[in-house]
Amino acid sequence: MLQLIGFDGDDTLWHSEDYYRAANEAFAAILGRYVDMGDAAVHAGMLATERRNLKLFGYGAKGMTLSMVETAIALTEARISAADIHRIIELGKDVLQHPVELLPGIAEAVAEVAERHAVVLITKGDLFHQERKVAQSGLAGLFRRIEIVSEKDADAYRRVLGEFGLAPGQFAMVGNSLRSDIEPVLRLGGWGVHMPYHVTWAHECEHTLAGDESRLLTVTAPAEIPAAVARLDACAAAA
Numbered sequence: 001m002l003q004l005i006g007f008d009g010d011d012t013l014w015h016s017e018d019y020y021r022a023a024n025e026a027f028a029a030i031l032g033r034y035v036d037m038g039d040a041a042v043h044a045g046m047l048a049t050e051r052r053n054l055k056l057f058g059y060g061a062k063g064m065t066l067s068m069v070e071t072a073i074a075l076t077e078a079r080i081s082a083a084d085i086h087r088i089i090e091l092g093k094d095v096l097q098h099p100v101e102l103l104p105g106i107a108e109a110v111a112e113v114a115e116r117h118a119v120v121l122i123t124k125g126d127l128f129h130q131e132r133k134v135a136q137s138g139l140a141g142l143f144r145r146i147e148i149v150s151e152k153d154a155d156a157y158r159r160v161l162g163e164f165g166l167a168p169g170q171f172a173m174v175g176n177s178l179r180s181d182i183e184p185v186l187r188l189g190g191w192g193v194h195m196p197y198h199v200t201w202a203h204e205c206e207h208t209l210a211g212d213e214s215r216l217l218t219v220t221a222p223a224e225i226p227a228a229v230a231r232l233d234a235c236a237a238a239a
Contacts, residue, residue: 012181020095042075117233121143157173174193190215192213193217193228
């Protein structure tokens with residue numbers, strides 16, 4: 001039977017990607033004064049810079065902001081003004097200070113799951129930013145443990161399970177990202193509940209999961225999570 005249920009943070013418990021999208025739109029408006037934003041290569045260049053910098057800056061608004069500055073300087077051949085560089089930095093600060101808005105019904109869903117299982121929060125991103133969001137969410141008291149990791153891969157999940165003394169088959173992860181929340185857990189032998197968010201960062205869309213994964217359920221709203229976890233629990237017990 002399932003002994004531990006993990007929950008993702010951004011875009012599973014609270015809204016996040018919308019703020020990054022707004023920052024990117026504002027960034028495009030600034031950059032549009034210098035280059036043709038209709039050129040797909042411009043957008044591809046920004047994503048490529050973000051991906052290249054992940055190993056240096058990690059995930060989150062700070063890394064995004066530094067990548068924006070680097071992209072702006074490169075694409076404008078250093079013609080961008082100091083005033084516009086400052087505007088880009090302010091975009092990053094706005095993302096870091098955005099309000100924490102829970103998805104409707106998620107607090108109730110986590111509380112219901114926590115009545116039957118130990119629950120943990122496993123999220124990635126900038127440490128200070130994630131800590132602030134957890135504190136402001138009002139959900140911290142529901143979790144047995146809060147893990148803020150630099151990358152959500154098989155090693156990260158294996159470490160958490162090892163600290164709880166659990167096998168992968170006793171664990172299920174709930175999240176919006178197939179790449180970070182679901183695929184590593186399924187590959188270890190665990191279970192997953194996928195709750196897609198209405199927008200997803202392109203980097204998180206890359207995965208190798210098939211459309212008929214037997215250890216995965218998909219839900220459309222937080223209210224469906226407890227029932228999905230119960231179904232996986234029954235499957236785990238049968239297995």
